[in-house]
Amino acid sequence: xxxxxxxxxxxxxxxxxxxxxxxxxxxxxxxxxxxxxxxxxxxxxxxxxxxxxxxxxxxxxxxxxxxxxxxx
Amino acid sequence: xxxxxxxxxxxxxxxxxxxxxxxxxxxxxxxxxxxxxxxxxxxxxxxxxxxxxxxxxxxxxxxxxxxxxxxxxxxxxxxxxxxxxxxxxxxxxxxxxxxxxxxxxxxxxxxxxxxxxxxxxxxxxxxxxxxxxxxxxxxxxxxxxxxxxxxxxxxxxxxxxxxxxxxxxxxxxxxxxxxxxxxxxxxxxxxxxxxxxxxxxxxxxxxxxxxxxxxxxxxxxxxxxxxxxxxxxxxxxxxxxxxxxxxxxxxxxxxxxxxxxxxxxxxxxxxxxxxxxxxxxxxxxxxxxxxxxxxxxxxxxxxxxxxxxxxxxxxxxxxxxxxxxxxxxxxxxxxxxxxxxxxxxxxxxxxxxxxxxxxxxxxxxxxxxxxxxxxxxxxxxxxxxxxxxxxxxxxxxxxxxxxxxxxxxxxxxxxxxxxxxxxxxxxxxxxxxxxxxxxxxxxxxxxxxxxxxxxxxxxxxxxxxxxxxxxxxxxxxxxxxxxxxxxxxxxxxx
Numbered sequence: 001x002x003x004x005x006x007x008x009x010x011x012x013x014x015x016x017x018x019x020x021x022x023x024x025x026x027x028x029x030x031x032x033x034x035x036x037x038x039x040x041x042x043x044x045x046x047x048x049x050x051x052x053x054x055x056x057x058x059x060x061x062x063x064x065x066x067x068x069x070x071x072x
Numbered sequence: 073x074x075x076x077x078x079x080x081x082x083x084x085x086x087x088x089x090x091x092x093x094x095x096x097x098x099x100x101x102x103x104x105x106x107x108x109x110x111x112x113x114x115x116x117x118x119x120x121x122x123x124x125x126x127x128x129x130x131x132x133x134x135x136x137x138x139x140x141x142x143x144x145x146x147x148x149x150x151x152x153x154x155x156x157x158x159x160x161x162x163x164x165x166x167x168x169x170x171x172x173x174x175x176x177x178x179x180x181x182x183x184x185x186x187x188x189x190x191x192x193x194x195x196x197x198x199x200x201x202x203x204x205x206x207x208x209x210x211x212x213x214x215x216x217x218x219x220x221x222x223x224x225x226x227x228x229x230x231x232x233x234x235x236x237x238x239x240x241x242x243x244x245x246x247x248x249x250x251x252x253x254x255x256x257x258x259x260x261x262x263x264x265x266x267x268x269x270x271x272x273x274x275x276x277x278x279x280x281x282x283x284x285x286x287x288x289x290x291x292x293x294x295x296x297x298x299x300x301x302x303x304x305x306x307x308x309x310x311x312x313x314x315x316x317x318x319x320x321x322x323x324x325x326x327x328x329x330x331x332x333x334x335x336x337x338x339x340x341x342x343x344x345x346x347x348x349x350x351x352x353x354x355x356x357x358x359x360x361x362x363x364x365x366x367x368x369x370x371x372x373x374x375x376x377x378x379x380x381x382x383x384x385x386x387x388x389x390x391x392x393x394x395x396x397x398x399x400x401x402x403x404x405x406x407x408x409x410x411x412x413x414x415x416x417x418x419x420x421x422x423x424x425x426x427x428x429x430x431x432x433x434x435x436x437x438x439x440x441x442x443x444x445x446x447x448x449x450x451x452x453x454x455x456x457x458x459x460x461x462x463x464x465x466x467x468x469x470x471x472x473x474x475x476x477x478x479x480x481x482x483x484x485x486x487x488x489x490x491x492x493x494x495x496x497x498x499x500x501x502x503x504x505x506x507x508x509x510x511x512x513x514x515x516x517x518x519x520x521x522x523x524x525x526x527x528x529x530x531x532x533x534x535x536x537x538x539x540x541x542x543x544x545x546x547x548x549x550x551x552x553x554x555x556x557x558x559x560x561x562x563x564x565x566x
Contacts, residue, residue: 002536004491005490005491010487011485012484012515014482040515040517055482
């Protein structure tokens, strides 16, 4: 049996973000092909943009970002 | 980059190669442009050889420490259907050049034959003869209009560029260099990668999209490709006859005129002039429009070479307080800066602004990466910036741009292939090391025996070769590697 090659996008991030990604993927399994470790997973090609968008939504709810001023 | 042309060629069926390689100009272009030097050497060695050469004889000729280059060369030559392995199945393995490639290359090198593959110069004199300067001007205007359209600045008050044809517009959209948002073109990540390339690579990127859409445009891809390869062999400043061209190639002339690769008089269908963009298509030194940069303020975005060359090319100064000063009056360059910087002042020969969190994240939202912004700033750094180099850019600014990306994005993503299910650890380790030596390895995890690569072809070849060698060992009963106690098959996954 030759080694298996799977096409996809390797996503590397820190554990807290990975936890959110897992939560987004939970149930419908739309994004993750393979969960590799606490900060790495393989995501379906073409699904990355949507994952990023969903992640951003989640973060907006959970994290209040410090407002950045454009002052000089 | 020629690698995209390589990817395109690789997807073609064997038949397409047979037809393409009938053209001596195409063969010469492939040799010139597509092959690593070692592969060229191998081709030249095999060119006049009447019999296939044994693999062992060929490899004896190459130093053992060049194994990686050798693998790459053989793999490239096989993929492009230039060498064939004979006999099939190979025992013992021997190589020969594919016959159509060999005979066309011999014709090209010795000037035999009655093919018209290197273009047919016009016999009649052109009453409105174009000079090299005219042609450079035409090429630059057309090509810049395309770039300017991509940065989406038309109608932004910066000024008006030439209008580009609807065909070109839809091509840019199909190639995903731009997306249309609210009826306006917006640049994408691919588009920005495109901008960062030097002109020759840009031209090829667009031409690949053009070729890939051939069937939708009712055109014949092989004819298009051989025409492009022919253009690469023409002489700048000469006019060529259209009499020997096929209908597909005549249609192409119109499109290539829009891209700025050729020039045609509106009222004279019998001749065309190749521009510098066309004549340098297949040369490996893509200097192209570089000469014109100095003479006009609105020179095209030339990159790569500008990095080290300094004088006259770099124009951006970045200060540690994130302020940027760009000494340019080129609308195109200003428009590019405007994608990721907040520009505040414009003077006749300079614009000033600042890199802000908002401006950088806006660019990142379009899909442009922090690394692309940094590499753009670095490539176009003003010579003044090199006085204290390295580093050319202030490290605080570079770090901050990256940080802004992480804040906006919070992840690093790479496209490619995950390799898993290796039967034993030595195989995993060896293949992984090979991938690393090729520079395609992104991530690995020893415990799971899996790793991630950005490109897979060569790695696949390597695995197959390794397995074949292992099988032989088993058959002949020699040196069967004793299985390490820990590496029982099937335990690779947890």
